[in-house]
Amino acid sequence: MYHLMKGLYLYATSKEGNVPTYADCKASRADTYSEYSILLLGLDNAGKTTLLEQIKAAHSPHGHPNLKTVPTVGQNVTTITLPDLYLKLWDVGGQHTLRGLWQSYYTSCHAIVFVIDSTDVGDADLERLAAAGKEGADEERFGRLDECRLVLEDVLQNQETEGVPLLVLANKQDREDCVEVVRIKEGLVRKVVESEKGGSVRDSRVLPCSALTGTGVQEAVEWLCSRVKWNKESRPPVMR
Ligand SMILES: Nc1nc2c(ncn2[C@@H]2O[C@H](COP(=O)(O)OP(=O)(O)OP(=O)(O)O)[C@@H](O)[C@H]2O)c(=O)[nH]1
Numbered sequence: 099m100y101h102l103m104k105g106l107y108l109y110a111t112s113k114e115g116n117v118p119t120y121a122d123c124k125a126s127r128a129d130t131y132s133e134y135s136i137l138l139l140g141l142d143n144a145g146k147t148t149l150l151e152q153i154k155a156a157h158s159p160h161g162h163p164n165l166k167t168v169p170t171v172g173q174n175v176t177t178i179t180l181p182d183l184y185l186k187l188w189d190v191g192g193q194h195t196l197r198g199l200w201q202s203y204y205t206s207c208h209a210i211v212f213v214i215d216s217t218d219v220g221d222a223d224l225e226r227l228a229a230a231g232k233e234g235a236d237e238e239r240f241g242r243l244d245e246c247r248l249v250l251e252d253v254l255q256n257q258e259t260e261g262v263p264l265l266v267l268a269n270k271q272d273r274e275d276c277v278e279v280v281r282i283k284e285g286l287v288r289k290v291v292e293s294e295k296g297g298s299v300r301d302s303r304v305l306p307c308s309a310l311t312g313t314g315v316q317e318a319v320e321w322l323c324s325r326v327k328w329n330k331e332s333r334p335p336v337m338r
């Protein structure tokens with residue numbers, strides 16, 4: 099309210115052009131105070147908390163990321179301030195027993211980031227996994243690929259995530275034993291998103307990143323900002 103009043107005051111008291119109109123004041127108020135919630139999901143050990151720490155550090159003046167994470171039990175929350183909006187990031191525990199809690203965040207989130215450990219999905223080829231059958235799906239060959247597929251399907255199939263933009267991060271790209279992002283995109287994500295179990299039509303993207311080094315983190319934040327704004331008719335921000 100203060101900023102709206104201030105804008106109107108400037109408008110009313112100014113004599114020359116180039117001053118904000120009433121519509122400008124309203125628009126700038128709307129942008130400045132829009133808050134969007136981003137939900138970080140993925141299997142345990144994928145790198146969600148490390149990612150949260152990197153994003154937090156990149157947006158605070160004396161930021162050094164705390165990269166010594168422990169498995170999350172419950173949640174970590176951080177709000178970052180960007181030029182035209184706030185992003186509130188919710189990092190929740192990915193352990194099997196904690197995944198039941200995820201759905202309580204679905205209705206209020208504006209975008210989902212699904213973090214994948216690119217060193218723990220074999221060669222990320224769901225077709226090969228299917229061909230190998232249950233017995234062939236050994237951990238050495240496929241890592242946690244099948245678990246990852248099931249969990250991603252479960253998120254996308256939930257009615258409360260309908261239409262919510264999805265960013266999949268192929269994390270740990272700094273490691274030599276990682277699978278390339280293109281394989282994760284073609285072999286895993288596209289197959290899930292385009293299958294019956296991929297849920298509703300939504301904006302989605304797969305990006306490479308290293309939460310540990312920070313590579314790709316800024317691109318991820320930029321993508322999220324643009325998509326939550328595009329989708330704001332369906333999921334309006336919280337105004338504050
Ligand atoms: N090499 C490498 N290691 C990473 C990266 N991101 C996370 N790690 C490591 O992976 C381990 C798990 O990271 P976390 O961020 O705690 O994983 P999480 O997804 O929050 O796990 P939960 O809280 O159990 O759901 C830690 O040892 C991190 O240092 C990365 O980009 N590269």
Ligand SMILES: [Mg+2]
Nearest residue numbers: 146147169170
């Ligand atoms: Mg964690």
